[in-house]
Amino acid sequence: MIIAVDGPAASGKGTIARALALHYALPHLDTGLLYRAVAITVLRADGDPADPADALAACAFDDLLLGDPELRSEKAGAAASVVSAHPAVRAALVDRQRRFAGQPSGAILDGRDIGTVIAPEAAAKLFVTADPQVRATRRHAELAGRGASPGLDAVLADIRARDERDSARAAAPLRMADDAVLIDTTDLNVAEAVAAAIAAVEAKRG
Numbered sequence: 001m002i003i004a005v006d007g008p009a010a011s012g013k014g015t016i017a018r019a020l021a022l023h024y025a026l027p028h029l030d031t032g033l034l035y036r037a038v039a040i041t042v043l044r045a046d047g048d049p050a051d052p053a054d055a056l057a058a059c060a061f062d063d064l065l066l067g068d069p070e071l072r073s074e075k076a077g078a079a080a081s082v083v084s085a086h087p088a089v090r091a092a093l094v095d096r097q098r099r100f101a102g103q104p105s106g107a108i109l110d111g112r113d114i115g116t117v118i119a120p121e122a123a124a125k126l127f128v129t130a131d132p133q134v135r136a137t138r139r140h141a142e143l144a145g146r147g148a149s150p151g152l153d154a155v156l157a158d159i160r161a162r163d164e165r166d167s168a169r170a171a172a173p174l175r176m177a178d179d180a181v182l183i184d185t186t187d188l189n190v191a192e193a194v195a196a197a198i199a200a201v202e203a204k205r206g
Helices: 013-024 031-042 051-061 064-069 074-083 087-101 114-118 132-143 153-169 192-204
Strands: 001-007 028-030 107-111 123-131 183-184
Touching: 001 013, 001 114, 001 132, 013 028, 013 107, 013 123, 013 192, 028 031, 028 087, 031 051, 031 064, 031 087, 051 074, 064 153, 074 123, 074 153, 087 107, 107 114, 114 123, 123 192, 132 153, 153 183
Parallel strands: 001 107, 001 123, 028 107, 123 183
Antiparallel strands: none
16 A cells, blocks of 8 residues: 655644554655755755756765755755756656555655655545644744754745745646645644544545
8 A cells, every 4th residue: 555645844744654654554755855865965065956967966865864864954954945846856766766655565655746746556645734834833843842943934934935846846846636635734733633644544445
């Protein structure tokens, strides 16, 4: 069984995907980490995330990089949003994601184009979203917990900018698959959001 979990930044899709992976005992891939790995590789090479050639060259990163704590930084997230807009980068990372999805046991992948591009054959597709202000508040609290201190207004501006880039890019834009189930986490706590996701998957399984 493949479960696709898509949605914008800080919507709760990662939390839901990890919970589903535990519930169904399936391997999980946060595909955003792949783009963050590309971004960090570019930055460490003193390249420009906005340069398609620099970004493409960084796609050959070692899988060990996926465990680097710096990938969770706001700097990595911002640069990842830029490199992910390059069609060549998205094409270069498609095979990695499809191999993961194609495991015999099935898999859970979360990202922005899982249900529409990476695994359109997924048995269940969820699109997780929330109000931008709520998402910014969540991300701000997450960053504060790591010792970072950006202002809430700056975090909200970054969330809105990422939404615009993700939705407007020519290659695999962020959008809800026609057969996906919408889960709005604006007014849900974690337990409620996870319960809604499990119910949606069970409904799809029949």
